[in-house]
Amino acid sequence: xxxxxxxxxxxxxxxxxxxxxxxxxxxxxxxxxxxxxxxxxxxxxxxxxxxxxxxxxxxxxxxxxxxxxxxxxxxxxxxxxxxxxxxxxxxxxxxxxxxxxxxxxxxxxxxxxxxxxxxxxxxxxxxxxxxxxxxxxxxxxxxxxxxxxxxxxxxxxxxxxxxxxxxxxxxxxxxxxxxxxxxxxxxxxxxxxxxxxxxxxxxxxxxxxxxxxxxxxxxxxxxxxxxxxxxxxxxxxxx
Amino acid sequence: xxxxxxxxxxxxxxxxxxxxxxxxxxxxxxxxxxxxxxxxxxxxxxxxxxxxxxxxxxxxxxxxxxxxxxxxxxxxxxxxxxxxxxxxxxxxxxxxxxxxxxxxxxxxxxxxxxxxxxxxxxxxxxxxxxxxxxxxxxxxxxxxxxxxxxxxxxxxxxxxxxxxxxxxxxxxxxxxxxxxxxxxxxxxxxxxxxxxxxxxxxxxxxxxxxxxxxxxxxxxxxxxxxxxxxxxxxxxxxxxxxxxxxxxxxxxxxxxxxxxxxxxxxxxxxxxxxxxxxxxxxxxxxxx
Numbered sequence: 001x002x003x004x005x006x007x008x009x010x011x012x013x014x015x016x017x018x019x020x021x022x023x024x025x026x027x028x029x030x031x032x033x034x035x036x037x038x039x040x041x042x043x044x045x046x047x048x049x050x051x052x053x054x055x056x057x058x059x060x061x062x063x064x065x066x067x068x069x070x071x072x073x074x075x076x077x078x079x080x081x082x083x084x085x086x087x088x089x090x091x092x093x094x095x096x097x098x099x100x101x102x103x104x105x106x107x108x109x110x111x112x113x114x115x116x117x118x119x120x121x122x123x124x125x126x127x128x129x130x131x132x133x134x135x136x137x138x139x140x141x142x143x144x145x146x147x148x149x150x151x152x153x154x155x156x157x158x159x160x161x162x163x164x165x166x167x168x169x170x171x172x173x174x175x176x177x178x179x180x181x182x183x184x185x186x187x188x189x190x191x192x193x194x195x196x197x198x199x200x201x202x203x204x205x206x207x208x209x210x211x212x213x214x215x216x217x218x219x220x221x222x223x224x225x226x227x228x229x230x231x232x233x234x235x236x237x238x239x
Numbered sequence: 240x241x242x243x244x245x246x247x248x249x250x251x252x253x254x255x256x257x258x259x260x261x262x263x264x265x266x267x268x269x270x271x272x273x274x275x276x277x278x279x280x281x282x283x284x285x286x287x288x289x290x291x292x293x294x295x296x297x298x299x300x301x302x303x304x305x306x307x308x309x310x311x312x313x314x315x316x317x318x319x320x321x322x323x324x325x326x327x328x329x330x331x332x333x334x335x336x337x338x339x340x341x342x343x344x345x346x347x348x349x350x351x352x353x354x355x356x357x358x359x360x361x362x363x364x365x366x367x368x369x370x371x372x373x374x375x376x377x378x379x380x381x382x383x384x385x386x387x388x389x390x391x392x393x394x395x396x397x398x399x400x401x402x403x404x405x406x407x408x409x410x411x412x413x414x415x416x417x418x419x420x421x422x423x424x425x426x427x428x429x430x431x432x433x434x435x436x437x438x439x440x441x442x443x444x445x446x447x448x449x450x451x452x453x454x455x456x457x458x459x460x461x462x463x464x465x466x467x468x469x470x471x472x473x474x475x476x477x478x479x480x481x482x483x484x485x486x487x488x489x490x491x492x493x494x495x496x497x498x499x500x501x502x503x504x505x506x507x508x509x510x511x512x513x514x515x516x517x518x519x520x521x522x523x524x525x526x527x
Contacts, residue, residue, distance in 0.1 A: 060416070108404075
């Protein structure tokens with residue numbers, strides 16, 4: 001047995017800059033630890049580096065300097081333990097695919113490589129769809145759904161692999177109030193059972209669910225518990 | 240009277256079909272081509288890579304011309320050049336996407352220029368360049384039919400084994416990558432399948448019209464299918480109908496078969512597009 005890992009995510013002295021950005025770092029000297037089971041909310045201005053930070057956790061980007069560890073491993077090796085819900089349901093509406101076909105894709109990397117999915121994959125997909133409340137939509141073409149329904153389908157896809165870490169990037173952006181309430185209630189149910197990393201501009205949503213909030217604008221700064229964010233004007237000073 | 244005349248023409252075609260092996264070969268080639276075109280063309284449409292497919296198709300003339308000049312079967316030359324073109328375009332697309340358009344254009348033009356050059360320098364110059372450019376389904380030999388059958392079998396087998404990965408990569412490449420799928424390998428494999436399908440289709444409609452048969456049946460199918468499997472099956476069925484109808488019509492009216500097949504497919508695409516535009520908003524309303 002290997003040693004028990006309490007840190008779901010650990011970033012140490014991490015810096016990252018995009019090629020063509022003239023060497024200006026998007027993230028600089030970031031130190032961040034997320035404990036297993038914790039719900040961490042990330043806020044900050046557009047272009048501040050929130051999505052970049054998530055992509056570094058997912059291993060889609062590699063840091064220039066510093067390290068990222070997810071459950072003690074490099075992100076590329078920990079991917080199967082991570083579920084990801086992208087920034088918005090930016091899917092090709094003309095793509096002919098049913099809701100069930102999308103959700104079962106969460107089993108890729110777990111199911112056998114060649115051939116079709118196994119019955120156990122469909123069972124896992126059904127469980128996730130029932131959890132998110134989209135099972136009744138399973139036969140519908142994804143492009144025929146509303147934005148909110150599509151977002152819930154992508155959350156179900158992320159949960160199908162039974163991840164230990166769920167990464168959500170603006171899950172309630174461009175969804176209606178009904179879908180927002182459904183997502184909020186789902187987050188409440190998930191809270192504590194898995195580690196959650198969520199970027200959002202929805203301060204109310206973050207305040208109600210997250211254990212801790214950080215502000216991302218090139219650096220990552222903790223927001224003291226109790227600090228009001230309802231105005232959306234919070235801007236901590238860098239020490 | 241007109242209907243009786245049409246029935247008579249159809250009977251005439253079927254009598255000829257039982258008598259002439261070239262017509263039987265044409266029908267079998269059409270069936271095999273439809274299976275490959277429907278399965279692979281579906282991914283060309285949903286992944287929106289018809290320009291890449293066009294580049295592969297046109298660069299094939301170089302391989303065909305060189306093979307013909309050296310005394311080999313042009314179809315075998317087509318297989319080699321299609322695979323080389325697919326790998327070049329695929330690697331450029333993955334490693335230096337900003338140069339993709341230029342490389343496709345270069346392969347497209349250089350391939351055709353090489354083909355014209357070698358065909359013109361072939362001693363005797365008795366090959367009809369038009370056959371390569373516009374195909375001739377009525378000239379499919381038994382050897383070529385066997386080669387097409389082997390290519391078709393390979394395509395169906397790979398498609399069956401990798402279907403879920405191809406679907407995942409086409410729908411959401413980033414998610415497929417996160418789930419540990421070898422995205423680059425799958426993309427190159429898909430381009431290889433497209434290359435092999437193009438080789439088959441060139442015998443039917445020629446390299447100029449190949450994109451039509453690769454994209455029109457799946458594009459029509461996409462208007463009516465709820466998932467990718469439905470789209471593939473519908474595309475295969477439509478392709479079969481267009482090939483068979485094109486063969487019958489061109490035989491009766493003494494028209495070029497490849498062009499007739501493509502025009503029938505084009506007419507159906509137009510009809511489907513118009514009906515889909517009227518039908519689309521209704522379907523969206525119903526789903527709310």
